[in-house]
Amino acid sequence: MSQEKLSDVLASQAEAFGVPGAAVGVLLGGREIYASHGVTSVANPQPVDEKTLFHLASVSKTFTATALMRLVAEGKVHLDAPVRRYVPELELGDERAAERITVLNLLNHTAGLDWNLIDDGKGDRSLAGLVAKLPELPLIAPPGARASYSQAGYDLAGRIVEKVTDLPFEQAMAALVLEPVGLADTVYGLAEVMVRKFAVGHNRGDDGELHVARPWGAFKEGARGDNPGGGLASSVSDLLRWARFQLGDGEGVLPESALRRMRERTVGLRASTLGEGFGICWFLHDLDGVHAIGHGGSGNGQFAELLIVPERDFAVVSLANAGPDGYPLNQSVVKWTLEHYLGIVQRTPEPVPYDERQAAPVVGRYEIDAMNLDIATDGTRLTLAVGIKPEIRAASDEEMPPDYPAAAIGFLPGDGDEYIVTEGGLEGQRGYFSRDDDGTIVGVDLAGRLFGRTTKAN
Structure with a gap:
């Protein structure tokens, strides 16, 4: 395990992708090595190191799920119980769905909830306020019918933590998970971030130049409603400690059997770069016959990736502070570490x-609550573009991440419904088109989310 070699790889990839700052940690057989590159901010540059905090975004979900599993182990929550047992005020657009959604449905993204509620910056921005707004959230399937990644589902899970512990979510998380594991630099909220070294996000403007992303991560003034699904900041050193915990016996938090249960498949995923299925929160991966678990996160100009290979006592963390190029940087670093340290070669399907x-049949517009996804063709290639809805951008007084412009996609061999993105910031992402009983294309899955079709090509 050469720290120098890892540093060289990170530096070359960061320069190739134009990422100003990145940090990587690798755990193998109990030994840790770190590599860092670049600066925390192009506006106020400080060197990145293994203690620098980055926004974890959706990697935060692994902490929320582990806290809930502790409550399960203590008999205070039951995975198969309806959410209303713990959050009786829950209302949805469909009363039958509100009655049926279970805790497990939230933790493995099978609740049938759309991706998220749009934060308009008004009203109650707590978890209780989020729950009060859930009747506005579209439902994309009956509970348990299929997996579709939902930020709102995890925020609702965070409300369960609050209700059961009778503590604010952040205090409950500190007591249930963060403090027992010894994660002193894994924190919620700007007040905690600001007293530590931290990296700011960057987005690339139309002129190709990087500029500092505002707001920092998910930490908007007074907003706590997204903390369970994406509110943590942490460092590669703390995340390797988190990986050690996940590889261990759960001492001080929950039984080893509960940790292992989180790695067991609860639902499958089709044609997804994120994995072959969900355990409890974790994406499950088959790496050429080797089982792995992982989770990624994307914030405003920041990307995070965590992958753990239990049977090899291995973990890798990669954090980057530029969008959208931080995503392919993290993927390339993870891919290199798997090949270099474990001999696992990940091959991209052609x-x-x-x-x-x-x-022609797939061309058209597809939507979730916050984003449009457009499939188009010029007669020589098929392209996919995805971005925040213009009306949402116009209504917000805060900067939002840039859209992903049209990039080529190609169908994969097989039944003709699976595809892969072959260029741009989403290069390597896989997904599939879904059909109704008549064979008509009605949706497209990207990054684990179902986008419903709204218009077709003329």
Whole structure:
């Protein structure tokens, strides 16, 4: 395990992708090594190191799920119980769904909830306030019918933690997980971030230049409603400690059997770069016959990736402070570490040649509550573009991450519904088109989320 070699790889990848600051940690057989590159901010540059905090975004969900599993182990929460047992005020647009959604449905993204509620910056921005707004959230499937990644679902899970412990979510998380594991630099809220060294996010403007992203991560004034699903900040050193805990026996937090249960498959995922299925929160990966668990996160100009290979006592963390290029940087670093340290080679599937007859039926617009996804063709290639809805940008007084412009996608061999993105900031992402009983294309999955079709090509 050469720290120098890891540093060289990180530096070359950061420079290739134009990422100002990144940090990587690797755990293998009980030994840790770190590599850092670049600066915390192009506006106020300080060197990045293994103690620098980055916004974890959705990697935060692994902490929320572990806290809930502790409550399960203590008999205070039951995975198969309806959420209303713990949050009786829960209302949804469909009363039958509100009655049926279980705690496990939230933890493995099978609740049928759309991605998230749009934060308009008004009203109660606590978890209680989020729950009060859930009747506005679209439902994309009956509870238990399928997996579709939902930020709102995890925020609702955080409300369960609050209700059961009778503590604010952040205090409950400190007592249940963060303090027992010894994660002194894994924190919620700007007040905690600001007293530590931290990296700010960056986005690339239309002129190609990087600028500091505002607001910092998910830490908007007075907003706590997204903390369970994406509110943590942490460092690579703390995240390797977190990985050690996940590889251990759960001492001080929950039984080893509960940790192992989180790694067991609860629902499958089709054609997803994120994994072959969900355990309890964790994405499950089959790396050429080797089982792994992981989770990624994307914030405003920051990206995080955590992958753990239990049977090899291995973990890798990669954090980067630029969007969208932080994502492919993290993926390339993780891929290199798997090959270099474990001999696992991840191969990208090759798409079939473009066929207009195959392309035409999928062209159109697809949506979730916050974003539009457009599939188009010019007669020679099929493209995918995804971005925040213009009306949401116009209504917000805060900067939002840039859109992903049209990038080529290709169909994969098989039944003709699976695809892969072959260029741009989403390069390597896989997904599939879904059909109704008549065979009509009605949706597309990207990054574990179902986008419903709203318009078709003329």
